[in-house]
Amino acid sequence: MRPVRFVSPLLAAVLLSAAMPARAEEAVAIPRFVEETASSGIDTVYEGEWEFMVGGGAAVFDCDGDRKADVLVAGGEGPAAFYRNASAVGGALRFERQQSGLEVSGVSGAYPLDIDGDGIQDVVLLRVGENLAMRGLGECRFERANEAWGFDGGDAWSTAFAALWERGWAFPTLAVGNYIDREQDAFPWGSCTDNWLHRPAGVVTRSFAPPLPLTPSYCALSILFTDWNRSGTPDLRVSNDREYYKGGQEQLWRVVPGQAPELYGPSDGWKPLRIWGMGIASHDLDLDGYPEYFLTSMADNKLQTLSDPGADGGPLPVFEDIAFSLGVTAHRPYIGETVKPSTAWHAQFEDVNNDGRADLFIGKGNVAKMPDFAADDPNNLLLQRADGTFLEAGDTAGIASTAIGRGGALADFNLDGRLDMLVVNRWSTAQVWRNAESGPGRWLQLELRQPGANRDAIGAWIEVRTGDRVQRREVTVGGGHASGQAGWRHVGLGEARSAEVRVLWPDGEAGDWQRLDADGFFIIERGRSAVAWSPG
Amino acid sequence: MAWLGRIGVPFFAVVLALLASVPGAQASDRSAVEPIRNWYRLTLELVRHTPTYSPPVASRALAYLGISAFESLASGDPRLKTLAGQLNELDALPAREAGLHAEAVIVQAAMAEVIRDLFANTGPTGQRAIAAFERKLRAEATAGLAADVVDRSEAHGQAIAAHILAWSRTDGGAVIENMGFPATYQPRDVPDAWVPTSLVAQQQAPLLPGWGSNRTFAMPHGAACGIAPPPAYGEAPDSAFYREAAEVHRAVLDLTPEQRLIARFWADDPMLSPTPPGHWIAIALQALREEGADAARFAETLALIGIGMADAFIGCWDAKFKYDLVRPITYIRRVIDPAWEPILNTPPFPEYPSGHSTQSGAAATVLTGLFGDDHAFEDTTHVDDGLPVRSYGSFWDAAHEAGMSRLFGGIHFRSAIDRGLEQGRCIGAFVNALQTRR
Numbered sequence: 001m002r003p004v005r006f007v008s009p010l011l012a013a014v015l016l017s018a019a020m021p022a023r024a025e026e027a028v029a030i031p032r033f034v035e036e037t038a039s040s041g042i043d044t045v046y047e048g049e050w051e052f053m054v055g056g057g058a059a060v061f062d063c064d065g066d067r068k069a070d071v072l073v074a075g076g077e078g079p080a081a082f083y084r085n086a087s088a089v090g091g092a093l094r095f096e097r098q099q100s101g102l103e104v105s106g107v108s109g110a111y112p113l114d115i116d117g118d119g120i121q122d123v124v125l126l127r128v129g130e131n132l133a134m135r136g137l138g139e140c141r142f143e144r145a146n147e148a149w150g151f152d153g154g155d156a157w158s159t160a161f162a163a164l165w166e167r168g169w170a171f172p173t174l175a176v177g178n179y180i181d182r183e184q185d186a187f188p189w190g191s192c193t194d195n196w197l198h199r200p201a202g203v204v205t206r207s208f209a210p211p212l213p214l215t216p217s218y219c220a221l222s223i224l225f226t227d228w229n230r231s232g233t234p235d236l237r238v239s240n241d242r243e244y245y246k247g248g249q250e251q252l253w254r255v256v257p258g259q260a261p262e263l264y265g266p267s268d269g270w271k272p273l274r275i276w277g278m279g280i281a282s283h284d285l286d287l288d289g290y291p292e293y294f295l296t297s298m299a300d301n302k303l304q305t306l307s308d309p310g311a312d313g314g315p316l317p318v319f320e321d322i323a324f325s326l327g328v329t330a331h332r333p334y335i336g337e338t339v340k341p342s343t344a345w346h347a348q349f350e351d352v353n354n355d356g357r358a359d360l361f362i363g364k365g366n367v368a369k370m371p372d373f374a375a376d377d378p379n380n381l382l383l384q385r386a387d388g389t390f391l392e393a394g395d396t397a398g399i400a401s402t403a404i405g406r407g408g409a410l411a412d413f414n415l416d417g418r419l420d421m422l423v424v425n426r427w428s429t430a431q432v433w434r435n436a437e438s439g440p441g442r443w444l445q446l447e448l449r450q451p452g453a454n455r456d457a458i459g460a461w462i463e464v465r466t467g468d469r470v471q472r473r474e475v476t477v478g479g480g481h482a483s484g485q486a487g488w489r490h491v492g493l494g495e496a497r498s499a500e501v502r503v504l505w506p507d508g509e510a511g512d513w514q515r516l517d518a519d520g521f522f523i524i525e526r527g528r529s530a531v532a533w534s535p536g
Numbered sequence: 537m538a539w540l541g542r543i544g545v546p547f548f549a550v551v552l553a554l555l556a557s558v559p560g561a562q563a564s565d566r567s568a569v570e571p572i573r574n575w576y577r578l579t580l581e582l583v584r585h586t587p588t589y590s591p592p593v594a595s596r597a598l599a600y601l602g603i604s605a606f607e608s609l610a611s612g613d614p615r616l617k618t619l620a621g622q623l624n625e626l627d628a629l630p631a632r633e634a635g636l637h638a639e640a641v642i643v644q645a646a647m648a649e650v651i652r653d654l655f656a657n658t659g660p661t662g663q664r665a666i667a668a669f670e671r672k673l674r675a676e677a678t679a680g681l682a683a684d685v686v687d688r689s690e691a692h693g694q695a696i697a698a699h700i701l702a703w704s705r706t707d708g709g710a711v712i713e714n715m716g717f718p719a720t721y722q723p724r725d726v727p728d729a730w731v732p733t734s735l736v737a738q739q740q741a742p743l744l745p746g747w748g749s750n751r752t753f754a755m756p757h758g759a760a761c762g763i764a765p766p767p768a769y770g771e772a773p774d775s776a777f778y779r780e781a782a783e784v785h786r787a788v789l790d791l792t793p794e795q796r797l798i799a800r801f802w803a804d805d806p807m808l809s810p811t812p813p814g815h816w817i818a819i820a821l822q823a824l825r826e827e828g829a830d831a832a833r834f835a836e837t838l839a840l841i842g843i844g845m846a847d848a849f850i851g852c853w854d855a856k857f858k859y860d861l862v863r864p865i866t867y868i869r870r871v872i873d874p875a876w877e878p879i880l881n882t883p884p885f886p887e888y889p890s891g892h893s894t895q896s897g898a899a900a901t902v903l904t905g906l907f908g909d910d911h912a913f914e915d916t917t918h919v920d921d922g923l924p925v926r927s928y929g930s931f932w933d934a935a936h937e938a939g940m941s942r943l944f945g946g947i948h949f950r951s952a953i954d955r956g957l958e959q960g961r962c963i964g965a966f967v968n969a970l971q972t973r974r
């Protein structure tokens with residue numbers, strides 16, 4: 001379902017702010033994060049040399065039925081590590097390492113996804129080597145399912161993942177982004193290997209066909225299925241590392257069920273953009289119904305918003321960069337004295353202070369020991385102001401780690417309604433922070449359910465209305481940097497004591513608006529009233 | 537291995553190498569061509585993938601690399617005349633010890649040392665590639681040679697490199713911070729002044745504002761080829777400045793497919809290409825290969841064109857910050873057409889003169905001096921990036937097209953191109969006055 005009108009208030013705000021003598025300084029609630037790495041039980045290091053200079057992700061999902069997010073951390077050359085979430089509700093973050101079947105080496109990233117629709121999360125492990133589709137067995141046990149599902153894991157340097165259910169199909173479509181040919185160590189430039197599209201073998205078949213190469217491929221480090229134009233059919237956004245491609249650029253593939261994917265090009269309005277693309281985060285920041293896209297890179301990062309409403313066919317894939325105007329270039333460390341540029345990886349929009357506006361987390365860290373880039377490169381926490389601009393609060397919020405960050409996640413690990421933080425680091429232990437914010441911000445956390453194969457409603461849109469504001473979240477699997485999540489979808493409400501919520505299900509059907517009380521967890525099953533759920 | 541191209545060291549070549557290194561030998565060793573070609577192939581990639589390597593920085597590195605190769609050979613080839621005493625503040629280079637030397641080993645060792653130093657800041661992939669190239673090229677160059685010859689030759693190559701690197705550190709361009717952008721910059725508050733044109737935060741200050749003060753190589757100083765001022769600033773439609781801006785405005789709106797291709801072909805963006813100086817190095821390498829040039833000719837050519845382009849960037853930057861002129865995108869949007877979009881990214885520094893024009897003029901002057909006025913060639917530089925081969929009747933044909941590409945791209949006015957090419961010709965003349973042959 002397409003929004004009824006196309007406006008670009010964010011772009012208008014940008015233009016307006018550019019003309020204003022000074023940015024409005026408004027009060028922003030700065031959350032307080034407390035690092036609890038040492039006591040959390042998480043102790044995994046993303047290890048390895050050249051072949052693990054990218055990647056370093058985590059999968060965050062519940063696999064034991066308590067609806068608390070468990071964690072899998074990629075280990076690079078070392079084995080991945082699984083941690084069961086043992087945190088008390090509202091208490092300190094605590095995880096218990098346990099055997100899960102996911103403890104394989106060579107893992108660069110991980111994404112949870114209920115591939116077979118049995119209600120148990122499965123996990124796709126991206127690897128330097130063969131990718132693995134791991135079937136969830138319950139109680140956080142997993143087994144290899146490549147053969148059972150016809151999943152060809154290949155033998156590549158895999159670095160990105162996205163998934164969706166193409167309309168009418170009983171099995172998901174998986175997209176895997178691949179990096180350079182790791183055999184070409186003396187001259188790797190121009191050796192980007194093909195990305196793969198794993199489509200189901202048939203409409204009702206519950207296995208995959210041989211992967212379709214997404215040629216040309218340009219060393220993807222993040223990919224995301226997203227309905228950028230609200231056509232009802234998500235396309236595939238690919239962010240590529242210009243370090244290695246020749247003749248490449250950022251990409252958007254038109255993915256129509258039953259048809260070969262096609263690249264959007266100049267005739268569609270697509271403009272070339274060439275960056276060190278490393279991560280994608282998306283969110284409808286300006287509440288116009290269309291997502292904005294944050295693309296991480298080295299030095300300046302990009303924030304794109306649609307700028308051409310098009311005609312009757314809907315908006316064109318023409319994006320304007322508004323990072324500079326909104327204060328999210330995040331191009332340089334905000335602490336220390338260095339003027340050297342930053343290196344950005346994972347990015348995620350979430351409302352960390354529950355003020356009703358999405359904020360932006362960026363994981364930062366030098367590629368290795370590149371002397372021209374900041375060695376002490378703190379992660380960013382950019383809080384959105386009411387005027388749409390952002391305030392850097394990484395240091396004041398307490399998350400300004402200068403470890404060499406890569407992937408990560410914002411998730412409510414202790415189910416207190418406030419989003420905590422996990423960051424995977426290269427060559428040092430992954431870190432966790434508990435969100436100890438005590439401000440007045442209210443929130444909702446929602447879990448979607450629908451019958452059929454796409455049980456978690458990947459591709460749905462959640463709308464949350466408070467007064468005349470409607471926040472929208474697209475339910476996606478993919479993006480970030482090598483890191484995926486499943487489970488609760490968090491929405492901050494500000495001071496609102498309740499909100500109206502509805503779901504636009506993946507097939508376009510709109511659910512009914514339902515009023516839900518703030519500060520609660522709700523399971524929304526298609527065709528039914530939302531059901532409150534309480535932890536503990 | 538394909539990545540090294542055709543490498544082979546036939547036995548007779550080894551013999552020639554040994555003979556050539558005897559004091560008084562009359563011929564350079566052809567086998568030294570391979571380390572030169574291969575190190576340059578890698579260098580063009582390192583330029584592309586090392587974030588500090590903006591075009592001025594690239595030109596500097598390419599100059600030192602070429603001089604290293606040349607001096608490595610000049611120290612044993614009686615036909616060649618050292619550039620020491622000819623280039624500013626370059627003192628006499630280390631002499632060879634008594635005993636046999638192998639030219640390919642000397643060149644290989646010197647270039648490896650220089651590349652390791654100049655690209656010490658490249659990323660992990662570049663570091664791996666440098667190490668892999670050195671292993672391979674060293675093995676090829678030293679195959680079948682006596683250990684004392686290898687040791688003596690490598691020591692000499694390393695001494696040459698050390699001398700040149702020590703010289704390089706005092707030129708004013710050795711340290712690049714924040715990719716060349718000052719942390720702060722206050723544009724002049726007048727309508728003709730350059731102002732930032734990019735939404736990249738890092739580029740709110742201009743690139744390398746002090747580069748024009750660097751020590752030059754062959755010309756006396758950065759202002760030695762100064763140029764006349766641009767047309768007086770004006771916004772009246774009958775002013776010369778307005779007319780030049782209107783020409784750029786109209787040109788971009790009316791681009792033919794050929795003009796659009798020309799703009800793309802010479803865009804040579806940092807991080808996405810070997811940059812403009814790398815583009816001309818690629819042209820020179822191709823000319824040398826087609827000529828079947830020997831190692832001395834390779835080294836001589838690459839040293840001279842490298843010097844010419846490095847001096848061109850110093851001279852150009854001296855003028856850019858002297859005149860500090862507004863870019864077309866700023867003026868045209870302010871005065872003529874608020875919605876106007878150039879097809880190229882506007883570089884983050886003042887407009888006048890055009891850097892690509894100055895350095896292309898210098899490169900064409902140097903290559904014309906070496907290969908002649910009517911050296912026709914096909915430019916294959918960007919084939920790997922999907923751009924077509926382009927043909928030129930001469931190096932100056934290419935330089936003129938490179939200059940005009942900036943107008944088609946919407947990033948330069950005509951005066952910046954014309955004066956830039958003239959400036960490059962002047963700078964190239966200093967290079968052509970150098971003596972490389974006895």
